[in-house]
Amino acid sequence: MSPYADWFDWDLLLNYRMNAWSLPWSYRIEKDSGDEVMVHLWRTTVIAPLRIDKWITLRKGESIVYVSHKITNVGYEYFDFIWGIHPGFRVEPGYRIDLPAEDVLIEESLPDERLGAKGTMYKWPYAKDKSGSSVDMRIVPPPTVRTCDFHYVIKLNGSVDIMLNYF
Structure with missing residues (x-):
């Protein structure tokens, strides 16, 4: 992030959600066996100079969703960010x-x-x-x-x- 972010109010433009959540992603099924399914999703963001890769894996007999991310700066300047994900899953008391x-x-x-x-x-x-x-x-x-x-x-x-x- 530029040292001038406060001066130009860039914190308002580059909010904490950026824009990845609302945009379409490309995808490819990387594995589809009887024991495991893995999909690779990717996209570049519009506001920030980032490419986001995500892999989602399900394995037979496991009640776990495996999610891995890779963030790549595709711009020309150093770019600070906080990566926060919000997986949707049911949560109940206890x-x-x-x-x-x-x-x-x-x-x-x-x-x-x-x-x-x-x-x-x-x-x-x-x-x-x-x-x-x-x-x-x-x-x-x-x-x-x-x-x-x-x-x-x-x-x-x-x-x-x-x-x-x-x-």
Whole structure:
């Protein structure tokens, strides 16, 4: 990102969703055997100088969807970005989300900054609430708790594997 981004309000043009989610993708079936199916999808973005490659794999006998991404800067300048994906899967109270996170940054925690103000850091998976009690962020709470949290994983400990388990 240009050092002039703040001056020109480029942060408004290059919002956190960019434009990849709403555009058509090219694809090719790379594997289609009795045991495994893999599709390769790709596209370049319109606003940012990026090519995104994505591989989605399903394996016989496994209830796991494997997704891998590769981001390539196809422009002439260095380009900072944060890659965030939003896979669609059913989540219910009691589900546990395991990921190899270490440091997590709170962007927003509602209501009333319940886990800390914007910019507060914590060690995954335990955040502290206002009373100092530990909150296990792996466990999906019921909707009756009426909370909403938006956090960034700042440091990973290993590969980016996310596991969703029902207990």
